[in-house]
Amino acid sequence: MDKYSPEERHQLIMQLLQSHQKVMAVDLASQLCTTEATIRRDLRYLADEGLCKRIHGGALSLAPPTGTPEERLNNRNSEKQALAIAALSLIKPKQLIFLDASSTNMLLASMLPTNLDLTVVTNSPAIATRLLERQTIKTILIGGVLDYAVGGAIDITAAQAVSKFRFDLCFVGVCAWSSEVGFCAVHYQDGDFKHLVCARSGAIAVLCTEDKIEALASYPFLESQDLDYLVCTDSDSSIARYFAEQQCQVIIG
Structure with missing residues (x-):
């Protein structure tokens, strides 16, 4: 059974992205005590919500907000x-x-x-x-x-x-x-x-x-x-x- 709920994992992943800008599924699976398949689903969800960009094996933070x-x-x-x-x-x-x-x-x-x-x-x-x-x-x-x-x-x-x-x-x-x-x-x-x-x-x-x-x-x-x-x-x-x-x-x- 996963240690964290999906919502908790999403929040933790976003915190790691904010501090490190880049996360890898294999590392997240170890840190969050779950499987890489679960993490890949989490990253897919976050990317679909416009919160990060998927890359091979992980995700990157988005470019900072723009303005003039x-x-x-x-x-x-x-x-x-x-x-x-x-x-x-x-x-x-x-x-x-x-x-x-x-x-x-x-x-x-x-x-x-x-x-x-x-x-x-x-x-x-x-x-x-x-x-x-x-x-x-x-x-x-x-x-x-x-x-x-x-x-x-x-x-x-x-x-x-x-x-x-x-x-x-x-x-x-x-x-x-x-x-x-x-x-x-x-x-x-x-x-x-x-x-x-x-x-x-x-x-x-x-x-x-x-x-x-x-x-x-x-x-x-x-x-x-x-x-x-x-x-x-x-x-x-x-x-x-x-x-x-x-x-x-x-x-x-």
């Missing part, structure tokens, strides 16, 4: 500030940089040094507005139809504009990362746009908050081994080790 970049600024703000400060070490003189629409990249835009003869391209009006205050940085705002959830232009007009550049470095915004599929976006067109930006960049950097680690969104756009720089906190050493093994430079914020 301005709304997301208030979420984990101190962590994002630390990541933006740490990312400044990647900035070199005379670079052509792309800043993707992202609340963390908004903070980075406000911190960019003004004495390096930088050119910054962005699809985000909010980022461009912040760069207006840094008058020695040449800013190029690409056009297109604005997606208010993303906070920038990601349509075919924006994609055509990006194809005219070859960036030294891009800071691409991410909705989720998992060791299973890499970096993901919540929206299809946003994922497609990010993929194009990465393809036009000599180096790719991601500023990744803790809540996006071992989470899953619907549209993968970048495999883990293709990332050049990961900026993260030291709260989860496993992700730092994972990317170091992928020959990616990890910067702790």
